[in-house]
Amino acid sequence: MWRVFFTSAIVAVVVRTAMGWCKDGNCGHFGAGGFIIWDISGGQEDYSFEELLPMAVIGVIGGLLGALFNQLTLYMTHWRRSYLHKKGIRVKIIEACLISVITSAISFGLPLFRRCTPCPEADANSGIECPQAPGMFGNYVNFYCQNNKEYNDLATIFFNTQDDAIRNLFSAKTAHEFSAQSLLTFLVMFYTLAVVTFGTAVPAGQFVPGIMIGSTYGRLVGMFVVSFYKKLNIEEGTYALLGAASFLGGSMRMTVSLCVIMVEITNNLKLLPLIMLVLLISKAVGDAFNEGLYEEQAGLRAIPLLESRPKYQMRYMTAKEACGNQNVVYFPRVVKVADIVSILRSNDHNGFPVVDHARSGETLVIGLILRSHLLVLLQSKVDFQHSPLPCDSRGDLLPIRHNLSEFVKPVSSKGISLHDIHFTPDDLEMYIDLAPFLNPSPYVVPEDMSLTKVYNLFRQLGLRHLLVVPRPARVIGMITRKDLILEDNDDPTAVELQSTSVRGTQSNHRVITRKGDAQQPLLDGLL
C-alpha cells in the first residue's frame, strides 16, 4: 500500500508537470483531460430539496437498466461460450470485425439523418465556441452542417471520442444543447451496442461505456427537471453525472469506490452526498433483480467467489458435513511414480494430504501437496530416485533442484496436463520423496467446527484447501496475542541457527516439517 501510494503521488506530480507543456493543445487529444477528466466544478453550485426526487428517480432507472444490462450480457456470454466460440478462433475474429463495422456504421450514419440545430447565442462566460472549429473535436460538432452557425447534436455525442462525448454530456451552461430525441436515440443504440460488444474477443472496458449510458439518460431526466423547476438554477450536466453514477452502481454494485472515482474525475465535492444517495438507490434496486456484473460473469465461469458473509444455515452445519462424501486420497511420503500417475488419473482433486510414519509407528499427516506441484515434479524428472527411502534418512540434505518460477503456473497457459507428460517404463518404477515440496503446515479445523467459522477462515486468509481433522485429544499449548509480540531481533541468522540446532533432536516427521518450513520462502507464494 505504502509503495502504491508513493508511486501514484510521484506519477501525479510528474504527469501534471509534463502536461503543463501541452496546455496549448499541441499534444492533440492528450493534455485535454488530465486527472480530473470531466471537471464540472464550474457547474451547479448548490442543490435544493425538491431536486432529491428526480435524483431518486435517476437512481431507480440506473438500477433497472443496470440489472437488465447484467442479465442481457449474461445471456450473451452464455450463448457465446456454448455455441459461437466453440467454432474456433476464426469465428471470434469475424464476430469482432462485424461488430466494429456495425458500430462505426451506426455512429457515422445516424447523425446524417439528424437535422442541424442553430447554435445558441454566444455566451461569454460559458467559453464554449459553437460550432467547434473543424479538425478540433469537442463540443458543438459541426457535422456536415452547411450553415456555419449550426451544429449536429447527435454527432456531438456519437461522432466523437467517448471522453469528449462524456465531457459534452456533463458540460454545464449548455442547457438545451441536446434534443430529447437525439439523447433517446443514442441511449437505445449505445445500450444495445454495449450489450453486444461485451464479451467479444476484444479487450474492452466496461467503465466508460457505463458512464456514457448513464450520463445520457441522466441528462434526459435533467432536461425535464430544468424545464420543470424553471426558477431554480439547475444544470443538466449535474444530472448526467448522477446518471453515470447510478448506472455504474446499478450494474457493478460498487458503492464507496465508485463514489471516490466519480468525485475524483469530476472534482466537485459538493455533489458527493447526492452521488452517494443515487449509488445506494441504484444498488438496492439492482440487487432486487440479480447480482453484480462481475459476480454474474464469475459465476458463469464457475469461479468459486465467496461472498463477504457466510449463509445463515452454515451456523447449523459442521465442517465435516461440508466435506461432501468423496473420501480423501492420501499420498505416502515417498511414493512410486506409477502410483502418483494412477492416483492423479483416478480423481480430480487439487490437493492431497501426505502421511508418514513417525518413529512411534502411528501415521501422521505431514502436509498437503498440490496437484499442480506434483505435475511439475513429474514433468521435470530430476527428483526421481531409485530407493524407496526418504532422502534425508540417507544422510544427504535435501538439495533444492528447483526454483520458484518452475512452480508458478504461466498466466497464459492452462498449466501442465498429465497427458503431456510421457513416462518410460523405468520412470514409472522410480520413487519421489514429496517431503521437500509439500506445504508442511496447512490450516486444519476440527471436524465439528461450525461452518461459519470455517467460512471466515477461508475468506479472511484466502485459502484454497482446508484439512478437516478429528477433534484433538489434548492441547499442547495456548497462544495469545502477547506470545506473538517478539522483541526486535535484528539477527535472524542467530534464530535460524538455533532452530536448525533444534532440528537434530526431533523426530523424523518434525525434521521434514522444519525443513519444509525453512523452505517456505521458496513455495510460500504458491501455497
Next chain:
Amino acid sequence: MWRVFFTSAIVAVVVRTAMGWCKDGNCGHFGAGGFIIWDISGGQEDYSFEELLPMAVIGVIGGLLGALFNQLTLYMTHWRRSYLHKKGIRVKIIEACLISVITSAISFGLPLFRRCTPCPEADANSGIECPQAPGMFGNYVNFYCQNNKEYNDLATIFFNTQDDAIRNLFSAKTAHEFSAQSLLTFLVMFYTLAVVTFGTAVPAGQFVPGIMIGSTYGRLVGMFVVSFYKKLNIEEGTYALLGAASFLGGSMRMTVSLCVIMVEITNNLKLLPLIMLVLLISKAVGDAFNEGLYEEQAGLRAIPLLESRPKYQMRYMTAKEACGNQNVVYFPRVVKVADIVSILRSNDHNGFPVVDHARSGETLVIGLILRSHLLVLLQSKVDFQHSPLPCDSRGDLLPIRHNLSEFVKPVSSKGISLHDIHFTPDDLEMYIDLAPFLNPSPYVVPEDMSLTKVYNLFRQLGLRHLLVVPRPARVIGMITRKDLILEDNDDPTAVELQSTSVRGTQSNHRVITRKGDAQQPLLDGLL
C-alpha cells in the same frame, strides 16, 4: 459498511439543508463551516516544479516535530501514570484546572505584548474585511487596537476559536498578514501546551491541535517561499495546509486516510498529489525515530497490538515454540465450584481448554472457556447443580438461563473480579456443567505450523486465543471453496431440524458440541 455509507449520505444531505437556513449567520458559529470546514478552493490554482523543494522541507520538519511530539507525550504520559495520577482523582482535577488557567493566560496575555499592524489596503476580490467587526470572530481580529484600521496578528491566531484560527492560517489572498515573529511565538507556545495537555484527565482531541501546529510552521515556510519566488503566484495558505498534513503524518503516521481527510475538509483536489508527497516524507522521517502516536501510547498501556506483518524470524519458529513454557490448565466438562475458584486463583490465564471423555474412553478437547465467562457463571449461581453428571445425560435439554448481555463486559467497568464473589460452603461443594457456555470449536493449529501462518491467522481473524494441538493422525476430509458455496436455501428451519435430527445419532461430545454450535448465536459476539 453499507449502512454507515447510507447513514452518512442522509446526514450530509439533511445537515446541508438545515445549514441553508443559517446562511445569514443567525446560527452564530454553527453554519459557518459546513462539511468543507476550511475551503481553500479559491486559493492557489497551480504549483510549479520549483515549489517541490520547500514542500519537501515542510515534510521533513513535520516528521521531526511529529516524532518529537510523540516522544515528549510518551514521557509525559509515563510520568503521569507512574507518579501524578497515582495520587488520586483530586490531583487530576487540579492538574486540568491548572493547565486550563495557564492556557487562557497565555492566549490572552501574549497578544497584549504585540504591536498592532495596519490593515492591508482593502482588496475587493479577497472579500475579507479588516479589521473584523467587533463581536464577529474571524480574520484580522482587532484586539485592543485603538486605531480602527489596525489588527493584532497574534490575536488573530491565539484569541480565536481554533476553527477560525486554522481558517485564517489557510486563508488565501492574505499574504503578509502574519509576521514571522508572531507565527514563531505561537508555534512554540502552542506546541508546548499541546504536549502538556495531551494525557490530562480532560477528553481532548489530537487532530485540530495537530493541524494548528502544522499550519503555523507551514505558513512560516510559505512566507519565505513567497518572498523567494516573487514572480510565481504562490499562496501562503497552501503551505499552511501542507504543513498541517505533514505534522499529522509525522505524529499519527497515517497516509491514505489523512489524505482523504485533508482533501475533504479543504475541497481542493488539485493539491492531492502534494499532500500525498508531504505525508509520505513526514511519515518516513518520523518512522526513523519512533512509532506513531497511537502505537506508542498503546505500547505504554501494554495493549498487544499486532503489526500488519509478522517478524521475519517467525519463519523459523513453530507454534509450539511460541506457546512459552507455562503448561496448559484444563477444565473437565463438569467441574466442582471449589476447583474452578482454586484454578482461577492459581493462574492468570484468560482461556481454558475443556476436556471430556467420549464413549470410547479417550479424552477429547470439547472447547474453550473464557475466564470472564466463568466469573459470570460463578457470580450468578443459577447454573450450580448438585450432581456431578452432565445435565443432558439426565435427559433434560440444556435450558438457557442466561442472555447475551450478562456475558458482555460493561464498558465502564474492569469486569468481575474473583474477590467480589462470595461463596457459601455449600456453593463450593456444587458443580457446574461448562458445556453450554464454552466455545465448542476454537481455532486450532498443529504444533509445528510456522509462526508466520499463526500470526496471519491471529491478525486476519482477530483471535485472542489459539489452541496448539498435536499433528493430526488422519484427515477426515478436505474443504475447498466449492464446498462452501451452498445453493440458496431460504428455509433455515429445515436445515436446523435436519441437523437436530442428526444430533441424536452422535456420540456424547458431539451432541454437546452441536448444542454449543446451535447456541452460538448467544455467545458468538464474545468468542
